Amino acid sequence: MTIRPTWKLSGLALAAVVVVGACGGGTLASQTPAAQASTPANQSAAPVGTPAQTITYRCTKGDGQLNGAGSTFIFPLLSKMGDDYNAKCGVKLNYQSIGSGGGIKAWTDNTVDFGASDAFLKDSDIAAATKGEPVEVPVTFGAVVVAYKLSGLSAPLKMTPDVIAGIFDGRITKWNDPLIAAANAGVTLPDTEVSVVHRSDGSGTTSIFTTYLTAVSPDWVTTVGGGDPAKSAGKTVEWPVGLGASGNEGVTQGINQTDGGVGYIELAYALKNSIPFADVQNKSGNFITPSLDAVKEAANLPSYPADLRFNLVNTASANGYPITGTTWLIVYKDLSKVLTNQDRAKALVDFLWWAIHEGQQDSAPLFYGTIPASLLAQDEAAVESINWNGQPLLP
Amino acid sequence: MVFRVIAAAGTVVALATVGLMVYDSVITTAPVISTFGIWDFVTGLRWAPSFTIYGALPFIFGTLLTSVIALLIAVPVALGIALLVTEYLPPRIAGPVAVTVDLLAAIPSVVWGLWGLLVLVPFLRPIEHAIAASAGSVVPFLGPPTPGPSYFAAGVIVAFMIIPIVAAVTREVFAATPRLQREAVLALGGTSWDVVRRVVLPIGRAGFLAAIVLGLGRAIGETIAVTLVIGNAPRIGSSIFSPGFTLASVIANEFNEATEPLHAESLITLGVVLLVIAVLINGAGLLIRRRVTQVAGRGS
Amino acid sequence: MAAELTLARAPAQLRPTSGGRRTRAAVARTLTFVALLVALVPLLAVGSFIVSQGIGVIRPDFFLQDPPGDLSALGGGIRNAIVGTLEMTGIATAIAVPVGLLIAVFNAEVGGRLATAIRFVIDILAALPSIVVGIFVYELVVVGQGHFSALAGSIALAVIMLPLIVVSTEEMLRLTPRPVAEGVRALGMSRWRSYLAVLLPTALSGIFTGVLLAISRAIGETAPLLFTALGNNFFSVSLSEPMQGLPLLIYRNALNSAFPAARDRAMGAALVLIAIVLIFNLVGRWLVARRNLARR
Numbered sequence: 002m003t004i005r006p007t008w009k010l011s012g013l014a015l016a017a018v019v020v021v022g023a024c025g026g027g028t029l030a031s032q033t034p035a036a037q038a039s040t041p042a043n044q045s046a047a048p049v050g051t052p053a054q055t056i057t058y059r060c061t062k063g064d065g066q067l068n069g070a071g072s073t074f075i076f077p078l079l080s081k082m083g084d085d086y087n088a089k090c091g092v093k094l095n096y097q098s099i100g101s102g103g104g105i106k107a108w109t110d111n112t113v114d115f116g117a118s119d120a121f122l123k124d125s126d127i128a129a130a131t132k133g134e135p136v137e138v139p140v141t142f143g144a145v146v147v148a149y150k151l152s153g154l155s156a157p158l159k160m161t162p163d164v165i166a167g168i169f170d171g172r173i174t175k176w177n178d179p180l181i182a183a184a185n186a187g188v189t190l191p192d193t194e195v196s197v198v199h200r201s202d203g204s205g206t207t208s209i210f211t212t213y214l215t216a217v218s219p220d221w222v223t224t225v226g227g228g229d230p231a232k233s234a235g236k237t238v239e240w241p242v243g244l245g246a247s248g249n250e251g252v253t254q255g256i257n258q259t260d261g262g263v264g265y266i267e268l269a270y271a272l273k274n275s276i277p278f279a280d281v282q283n284k285s286g287n288f289i290t291p292s293l294d295a296v297k298e299a300a301n302l303p304s305y306p307a308d309l310r311f312n313l314v315n316t317a318s319a320n321g322y323p324i325t326g327t328t329w330l331i332v333y334k335d336l337s338k339v340l341t342n343q344d345r346a347k348a349l350v351d352f353l354w355w356a357i358h359e360g361q362q363d364s365a366p367l368f369y370g371t372i373p374a375s376l377l378a379q380d381e382a383a384v385e386s387i388n389w390n391g392q393p394l395l396p
Numbered sequence: 397m398v399f400r401v402i403a404a405a406g407t408v409v410a411l412a413t414v415g416l417m418v419y420d421s422v423i424t425t426a427p428v429i430s431t432f433g434i435w436d437f438v439t440g441l442r443w444a445p446s447f448t449i450y451g452a453l454p455f456i457f458g459t460l461l462t463s464v465i466a467l468l469i470a471v472p473v474a475l476g477i478a479l480l481v482t483e484y485l486p487p488r489i490a491g492p493v494a495v496t497v498d499l500l501a502a503i504p505s506v507v508w509g510l511w512g513l514l515v516l517v518p519f520l521r522p523i524e525h526a527i528a529a530s531a532g533s534v535v536p537f538l539g540p541p542t543p544g545p546s547y548f549a550a551g552v553i554v555a556f557m558i559i560p561i562v563a564a565v566t567r568e569v570f571a572a573t574p575r576l577q578r579e580a581v582l583a584l585g586g587t588s589w590d591v592v593r594r595v596v597l598p599i600g601r602a603g604f605l606a607a608i609v610l611g612l613g614r615a616i617g618e619t620i621a622v623t624l625v626i627g628n629a630p631r632i633g634s635s636i637f638s639p640g641f642t643l644a645s646v647i648a649n650e651f652n653e654a655t656e657p658l659h660a661e662s663l664i665t666l667g668v669v670l671l672v673i674a675v676l677i678n679g680a681g682l683l684i685r686r687r688v689t690q691v692a693g694r695g696s
Numbered sequence: 697m698a699a700e701l702t703l704a705r706a707p708a709q710l711r712p713t714s715g716g717r718r719t720r721a722a723v724a725r726t727l728t729f730v731a732l733l734v735a736l737v738p739l740l741a742v743g744s745f746i747v748s749q750g751i752g753v754i755r756p757d758f759f760l761q762d763p764p765g766d767l768s769a770l771g772g773g774i775r776n777a778i779v780g781t782l783e784m785t786g787i788a789t790a791i792a793v794p795v796g797l798l799i800a801v802f803n804a805e806v807g808g809r810l811a812t813a814i815r816f817v818i819d820i821l822a823a824l825p826s827i828v829v830g831i832f833v834y835e836l837v838v839v840g841q842g843h844f845s846a847l848a849g850s851i852a853l854a855v856i857m858l859p860l861i862v863v864s865t866e867e868m869l870r871l872t873p874r875p876v877a878e879g880v881r882a883l884g885m886s887r888w889r890s891y892l893a894v895l896l897p898t899a900l901s902g903i904f905t906g907v908l909l910a911i912s913r914a915i916g917e918t919a920p921l922l923f924t925a926l927g928n929n930f931f932s933v934s935l936s937e938p939m940q941g942l943p944l945l946i947y948r949n950a951l952n953s954a955f956p957a958a959r960d961r962a963m964g965a966a967l968v969l970i971a972i973v974l975i976f977n978l979v980g981r982w983l984v985a986r987r988n989l990a991r992r
């Protein structure tokens with residue numbers, strides 16, 4: 002992990018940063034107010050007392066618009082970020098949540114300026130991209146919860162990895178199954194049929210969830226992947242049971258409509274819809290309630306791989322939530338190969354730079370985890386590596 | 397001369413568009429066909445992008461099943477409406493009634509789907525459950541599980557969407573039956589039902605059939621409304637209450653994100669399969685229409 | 697049909713009185729009313745559902761403002777989607793109408809086997825499910841152009857409208873009274889002028905009706921826009937950027953229970969879309985009815 006001296010920034014330091022925006026000629030010197038220091042976004046461990054630094058957000062306008070598509074998981078966050086960035090720099094961020102698979106395809110086919118995905122690119126995805134090398138920038142973290150609708154239950158259910166795998170690979174068909182009962186001593190479980198709802202679109206949420214199941218359940222790998230872990234984890238898998246619904250929205254809808262319904266959705270969707278979700282047993286044996294703190298625990302790795310392609314599921318952290326995922330923004334490294342307008346390329350990297358710094362303040366209120374201090378420098382290096390025919394795009 | 401050239405230019409634009417589509421579909425479907433073979437692709441039961449296995453049968457089955465369910469509901473209803481409007485109601489009321497039924501066609505697909513998912517599916521679920529619990533144990537294809545979104549729900553929604561189309565064409569066909577023969581039946585002491593049975597239905601039969609084919613053509617291509625209520629499960633369900641998938645809805649669901657090898661190509665091949673079915677149905681419709689014109693020609 | 701007949705017979709057989717035939721007639725009649733009811737119930741149900749869900753957000757601002765940048769925020773409107781739908785449909789019309797007219801005229805002129813072949817191609821276009829149009833335009837335009845765009849959306853809608861316009865125009869030209877056509881030729885007018893000056897204007901109201909009905913069909917389509925126009929949360933009139941349309945806005949937001957405000961706007965948009973389709977549809981029908989009256 003290399004930290005570039007100029008940008009030794011993270012966590013609390015960010016709040017002290019003086020932001021200078023220069024869009025449309027005028028200087029838009031929006032000082033980050035001191036109040037931001039108290040936003041939970043900035044609570045992530047950071048060396049207290051890092052000297053204040055000045056970040057210049059260049060705010061290149063380009064065509065006044067940037068188009069992105071992909072992950073529904075990150076949609077609430079990008080929507081808020083886009084609004085803030087537009088207010089700051091006058092660039093409209095049009096993000097369409099069509100699913101992570103859609104984000105990757107849109108990036109591959111170069112039909113949008115950036116893709117967003119909750120699964121990092123597979124080697125085959127990179128090979129399929131004829132227009133150049135990718136840069137994958139992790140921007141946020143979140144929990145995928147096992148949400149359910151079951152009348153007559155008050156406390157959240159506890160689920161072991163085996164229970165979750167059993168529900169989704171079809172071994173468990175009734176809610177009073179002995180496996181579920183064993184994990185929930187003292188709870189009277191109804192004889193209701195389990196009605197699984199999964200994603201019908203190529204989904205990063207699915208990727209996070211199935212990567213988790215693949216990591217914890219050999220049964221899952223056998224039933225769904227035919228013994229091949231590469232096939233039992235991914236944006237689309239061959240579901241043995243259940244019905245498909247589009248997007249986190251559709252799955253939420255599907256669970257909510259049926260007594261006995263169960264599915265996997267992003268934490269924010271469950272909270273906003275007041276759908277109950279399970280405490281999940283992690284690697285250390287603790288039952289963890291999905292929460293922002295438990296996500297942060299899981300996201301905080303001692304080190305990250307150089308290409309920023311990493312999995313957080315089945316965390317070793319004692320208090321970490323085991324079904325935690327990352328959303329990457331994906332762009333081409335050499336933008337001169339995919340864009341005709343260099344200003345648009347500048348607008349894109351300016352936004353990315355903003356998103357991994359000031360934009361992070363939007364995370365916590367929406368239940369997303371911020372970029373951990375230990376990752377920020379690598380994120381910065383990734384954004385700096387984006388170029389125009391070899392020329393750096395950031396100032 | 398100039399005129400002909402300009403008119404020809406317009407035609408060439410259209411032909412070129414179709415030509416490009418044909419070219420594009422040949423190019424993109426070629427790898428799918430060379431990998432799986434046409435027959436194995438069309439009859440393949442398994443659709444598993446993660447395994448690079450693509451079979452179209454669950455979608456062909458879903459498309460045909462939902463269309464048949466839709467026709468079983470829509471055809472009698474449309475026939476009834478057409479008879480009501482042409483035979484039973486006084487013209488002053490018949491006109492507004494016809495327009496009101498036509499309003500069904502003004503509701504966009506996405507709105508039907510929305511209403512289907514939020515209102516119709518919850519409404520149908522207990523009914524499906526009751527049927528599955530009673531008749532389901534005896535009659536095949538009516539059994540549980542009944543999660544709600546299903547072939548049946550999709551069929552019902554599509555039925556509502558094609559009722560106005562079938563009813564409108566049937567209405568026109570019936571209205572065109574010769575007055576003389578109707579009056580003859582009535583003069584012989586026949587009832588209004590005798591007029592329908594002995595004059596309107598025999599003469600209008602071919603036109604009615606053409607209307608059904610037109611409705612069928614619309615039903616197989618219906619996309620957004622079906623996607624929202626069919627449950628999107630890529631396998632052949634054991635019951636009409638099972639979740640399923642259709643050709644059009646799998647394309648809508650997966651095309652935008654098809655990054656697995658051959659996935660996008662396979663979806664386009666499904667599009668070609670859908671197109672072939674549509675053209676076959678359309679061809680049948682043309683044949684019937686031609687017969688209708690001949691019959692009508694003889695009649696007048 | 698078969699079901700209808702058996703249903704109609706069954707009760708009559710239960711009561712084999714001398715009035716059997718009359719009973720049968722009454723039963724048939726009743727069943728037709730039942731059929732009407734079966735069609736009216738969903739119409740009323742959808743109508744009342746959309747009105748009750750959507751009316752809450754309808755106020756002048758709803759048409760004049762764009763959605764808030766943060767979609768979860770309350771307020772704002774759907775101006776971008778209304779303008780986008782009208783712009784894309786407008787451009788589609790501008791492409792489909794001239795091309796459609798030319799094809800119809802060409803067919804009427806050349807006749808014979810070539811016309812039959814062209815008609816066959818038009819029939820194929822008419823049979824194309826709209827989602828298939830969407831994937832072809834994606835392959836040919838979006839990928840070629842390198843980005844989702846309003847232009848691609850317009851082209852997809854144009855492909856959907858084209859066959860409808862060709863068919864209705866052909867029908868109208870065929871209905872032009874033969875003496876008119878012959879009289880024009882006899883005057884020695886060039887073919888070009890005969891069409892421009894006489895034949896097309898004679899058929900104008902009919903053609904216009906066909907165009908209106910084609911528009912009312914295209915304007916509510918979601919499937920062809922999914923892979924072409926993509927959608928846009930902002931106001932944009934640029935043909936080379938993604939563009940929002942009412943059906944897209946509804947499809948992407950109406951089920952979004954995590955964003956109640958976005959969901960409400962989508963329901964309002966559904967109401968607006970139905971109203972727009974209805975206007976085009978009813979005006980078209982009214983013109984048909986007027987023409988039919990005039991012909992009588």
